[in-house]
Amino acid sequence: MAVSNPARPENSTLRPVRAPRRPRGEGQWALGHHEPLNANERIKKDDDPLNVRARIENIYAHQGFASIDPQDLRGRFRWWGLYTQRKAGIDGGRTAVLEPHELEDEFFMLRVRIDGGQLSVAQLRVVAEISREFARDTADLTDRQNIQYHWIRVEDMPEIWRRLESVGLQTTEACGDCPRIVLGSPVAGVARSELIDPTPAIDEIVRRYVGDKQYANLPRKFKSSISWLVDTPYETNDIALLGVEHPEHGPGFDLWVGGGLSTNPMLAQRLGVWVPLHEVPDVWAGVVGIFRDYGYRRLRHRARLKFLVADWGVAKFREVLEQEYLGRALLDGPSAELPATQIDHIGVHEQRDGRNYVGAAAVVGRVSGSQLARLADAAEAHGSDRIRLTPYQKLLVLDVPSDRTESLVEALHGIGLSARPSAWRRGAMACTGLEFCKLAIVETKARGAELVTRLEERLRDFDADITIHLNGCPNACARTQVADIGLRGQLVVGPDGRQVEGFQVHLGGGLGMAQDRAAGFGRKPRGLKVTATELPEYVERLARRFLAGRRSGE
């Protein structure tokens, strides 16, 4: 029987009045939105991820892989640079359907953060020794100036940390929802055209904030770049500081925020301020503080700083930074002068002190510990104590006397590192891919090496600069959208109608062009996809068409 409401006339069309719902928010702490938590936020709330190091050293290293708490294994381990690696033999078609524990084996990928890409010969020797002893001779050069090992056992981590830390290296916050490695110019301190070396600011940021629990629980990863020159992919970072000269105040840095690629790519935006060198660490911490407090935590795919910057706009971002985090206004600044292309530093170049640096390429960043040990010997034999890694999976040897450069170029060639690489080898990068990455759909490293070899055979004299970036899935770790030819791994339909490994093709992307924002990301011509088998032929055809149609000087 229906019960009538005495407060409402029988024939009323009014709906019952509900209490107004509190806006759900996006998980911004500063606005009081602490619930509901997603699984990643829960892990961070239950225990500070930095605490897991003690458990690794005191428990897991002694009791082995099976003793590891799953929340530590797939969550907090990342804060110490550790990810489980993909089990061998699982094809890309099963990536999305298997449970995490079915995809992973008992070995880890370990990232060593090399902030600013700066290594001494002694540090390089330790990196190489760890590779040979504990990582089956793996030591990939990543496009974020890290060294990445594979095949690491949890039992070996205490000894690996002991050796790394004995030479001032660390894996702290090399992965995870925290400030990752700070990218820097590989020629900081030696470049002829550099007016300020930002290395002291990078060192200060690492000293003050890496490992500080106040900055170790961010909505997601936070990527930084600080460089005088345009030789890092600054537009793709959460924060970037680029060298600029102020007409009255002199050299300082132009601040950009909110860049990031992945599945929702956005280029960083200029805040229009000028930051002197000594203020860089405070300003950096202010931007990280905004991300920590106002960043979106509810949905993982919205949890990068770029979404907040896109919603607020740069004027509001600057106002909050100045008023709530710095307590003072920043000076307006001029825009940095941006060249049309990035500088990769390959070849022999004179330093400001008259000595030289030599930049060389491995193929798609793949090197072994044995190669790195020989590199350390070669650098030392040519009077150098300084190695630099680049954000393009390449490396440099600094401080080489002029009469020793040719001898070093030859020695590097003997190690498989070319200071005079073909355009193909010079411009190729590949992410980790199916060999070790649990998110991968296609193989990348071996395929990238095969592609380079084939193009070198068929188009040896190709003389234009060209970048080809191979990515094993849509996450764009090797920066799909900003290459001349960007390749995004996915399954595609093969000639016999079955699904096979392949790539969606992006054409005409580039870096160093953020002022012309439309020019930054490659286009996807009519959803063009190629199978992995067709790839070398496709790139060759594209290159030949370019050569046939290019104008003089292009």
Ligand code: SF4
């Ligand atoms: Fe793994 Fe995808 Fe990143 Fe490649 S792009 S390393 S496959 S997550």
